[in-house]
Amino acid sequence: MSGDQVDAAVSHCTATLRAGVDRDWEAVHAAGMEWTCRTTAFHIAQAFTHYASRLASRAQERFPLALTLPEGTDNAGLLQVIEATGALVAAAVRTAPPGVRAYHPHPFGTADREGFAALAVNEALLHTHDIAGGLGLAHEPDPDLAAAVLAWLFPHVEPGPEPWPTLLWATGRGELPGRARVTDWTLYNNLVLPTERLLLTGIRPAVADDVRLGGRGGLDWLGDGPHEGTRQACSYLMKAYETGAHRPEFGVFALVRQEDGRAIGGVCFHGAPDDERRVEIGYDLIEGARGDGYATEAVRTLTEWALARDDVDTVVATVEPDNVPSQQVAARAGFVRATVDEERTAHEEYDMDSGLRLYVRRA
Structure with missing residues (x-):
């Protein structure tokens, strides 16, 4: 899991959402969420900012860095922010030495560079799914990215027949035959x-x-x-x-x-x-x-x-x-x-x- 996977997930996210850039993202809720599509898209950029700043600074507690949008930022501009903050995560992952760990709460308090890469990919895949569902856009990510997220962040989840439906099920977003629907979920960085x-x-x-x-x-x-x-x-x-x-x-x-x-x-x-x-x-x-x-x-x-x-x-x-x-x-x-x-x-x-x-x- 590396910066290359982060780049791929961000590219897929922005390419998918660009198909709905002319829609009113504030008027539509992301699928299955209380957030609007615009709030959810901004959340992706916020998460990327947190991951990049924590890893780059080796932060051992919550890092006090906030992301704000200039007034009047439209959907196209928001996608640029996602691209920029995603590039920051990828760069932080690529430049962090092996074994360096920084703060992340789930579940043991820290993550390494591979963990932050997986967190960023997970964020991009899942919330692109949520926004695309709200806007009625087609969304089918690379199954290798979903498989990587499962292997790095969901070690407690039995692999399913296909990685993307399994990741959706594991995060309460879908169903898998023979398995109870997930209503409460977590992810794991390594201890x-x-x-x-x-x-x-x-x-x-x-x-x-x-x-x-x-x-x-x-x-x-x-x-x-x-x-x-x-x-x-x-x-x-x-x-x-x-x-x-x-x-x-x-x-x-x-x-x-x-x-x-x-x-x-x-x-x-x-x-x-x-x-x-x-x-x-x-x-x-x-x-x-x-x-x-x-x-x-x-x-x-x-x-x-x-x-x-x-x-x-x-x-x-x-x-x-x-x-x-x-x-x-x-x-x-x-x-x-x-x-x-x-x-x-x-x-x-x-x-x-x-x-x-x-x-x-x-x-």
Whole structure:
């Protein structure tokens, strides 16, 4: 997701709405909205202004920049404002360094450059749909843009047969056969958890798909990373995503060193908490980054984040008996070896491999 997609979405928006430029946009409501078509079009430009200013300034709270229109601005002029502010978003995305994050409220408080690009594309596609519906204009965006928005901002939504109808359904604007109509929706930027030396960077489905297929997911991996364990974790993430079972905050995280932006390993949950408020964690580290305490730092941080939630009481990890370094990571991160009874229960009720040892940390 990049400035190119923002440019494409803005071009589609203005080309679509230009067909109705001679209409009275103030007299017509956007489809399904209380706003008029003109208010909705101005909102697109306002959103672009917020996204560009936040990302360019690295703002960590709401950025006090307001957009106003000169008196007498007509519809054609408003489309020029959308083009200009859209270009600002695209430029901010292109010039932001990898990993830079700025304020956005949903749901974890920040977004990276790819997230802001996706937000801008989402804004353009959806509100063009709303305005076009009010004005009676034809509107059918590039399905690849809709698919990208879904993969970057709606990781909790099971993919549908076609991306554009799925995006409309996911945002309460349409129906999909076999699914209840959406009346309350949200979007997700990825969760990032800082440690002393790392950023635990949540991997989105768009990235996980590339990693599981042998790519590097747009991350600057140390050596020949990612490790096979991270690729396998991304495969499980994609299976969950494709069935609508993925919960973004309980997915896979890349371990990114703050000092140089290099990804050095992965840490993950093996799914969302179960009915007993129990979640399993796994981790791996690229060989060139081992021995410096990075894995312990990551596991401790992610475990403590989970245990601070209302839906988690227990975090477990399974380790091979001969993997002493991994056992030491678990111990340094506050885990203890499970009792014989606990391991028996894990074998019988959770299908834990009989060759593994169970480590536990509780709230």
